[in-house]
Amino acid sequence: MIRVILPPHLRTLAQVGGDVELEVSGQVTQRSVLDALEARYPMLRGTIRDHVTQQRRPFLRFFACEEDLSHESPDAPLPDSVASGKEPLIILGAIAGG
């Protein structure tokens, strides 16, 4: 079971209170986790990555195991501790604006 922590606004949108837990089949990558997240919570489509280009929105970052994974390939395997559910994948909004 993969754990994902969403930023507060997206938790509200998805109507979830805490961490999201997802079953991901196959290799655990940013893409496969986001695919599973959007399948479970379709209202999040387009809010984390662009509908068409599938690129991460510029003011969002992906962290796990105290590392910034934002610029990793979306198809690169996520750390084993994320794949095992020990550590969450954190989707974080940049601190910007007012």
Add this chain to the structure above:
Amino acid sequence: MNKVRVLVGTRKGAFILTSDGKRDNWDVSGPHFAGWEIYHVKGSPVDPNRIYVSQTSGWFGQLIQRSDDGGKTWQQPGTPAGQPATPGPPKSESNKFVYDASAETGRPLTTHQWYDGTQHPWEFKRVWHLEPSLNDPNTVYAGVEDAAIFRSTDGGENWKELSGLRGHGTGPKWQPGAGGMCLHTIILDPSNPQRMYIAISAAGAFRTDDGGKNWKPINRGLHSQYIPEPTAEVGHCVHHIAMNPRRPGVLFMQKHWDVMRSDDAGDNWKEVSGNLPTDFGFVIDVHAHEPETVYVIPIKSDGEHYPPEGKLRVYRSKTSGNEWEALTKGLPQKDCYVNVLRDAMAVDSMDKCGVYFGTTGGQVYASADAGDSWNPIVRDLPAVLSVEVQTLG
């Protein structure tokens, strides 16, 4: 007794203000979608409980929300109201706005003019304005940044560009205004379902007479000193256009500078700024029952976005422009430095026409006597981006 519902979009959420026909006492509901920028909230004239919302964020992009019960509950079109969506493939793509680049339906138009004169690709940023159809609650138009018009015929679940607007030929000459290159005004002609007007900053006004397939610029008579060719066919920074449904051929325009009127459906414009203290501003609207009575709120200049002399004054013309009177009763007449943005004025259709506007200082002012006197409904909302009014039976 009639009720009035004022739909307010702000920088940090939507608010719904309701009152009976006296418009003395108001209930305030909100914030809805707290923390998000709400560019526009508008109800269907066919089904007033059907309300569309443009919800947007620099972080999370664009969302469309819809209520079918007058704003009590909301859903992203295509997802069930009030509960998490069913797992599985999304049933709609209510926030997917993809520019049409196909050769079949439009020209593969891919660039517009950037601030420095170079060409720049079209990039979707947000929905500025939602205009529900006059006769079908499931049909709604969206004016977006970068400027284009989209239409949904399934209640906002899916959107398709009316690509004839960008494809008609002048697109590469359009350029962003200070607020971005936005299509902010959509006016549907009640006497002719095939006719529609739109306005873009900074491109100008356009009209279709065939339901959105073909468009033409309607900017003859506009004069903009800030562009290389002041009377060019396109490139004008039109801030807003208003029309009284009873007189659909007559349009009023607040341009970047200049207040204009057209008596021939936009084919020709003439300036009607008259005795205004400044003819810069954003909002313009027309009295619900008196098509020759027009309202504007003059703003000092494009460099100083606040009322001249620190006095918040609505100006009313009962002669379709040129002769204007200041309306000040109930409005701050000193130390007021708020702005009133382009979609932040509306009128109701009560017997005594109500006029409403919202400010960047978070006040929403209402007049129940056609502008003679004003009262704040609320004083301390986030900066107001848009105001619409529904008159309910």
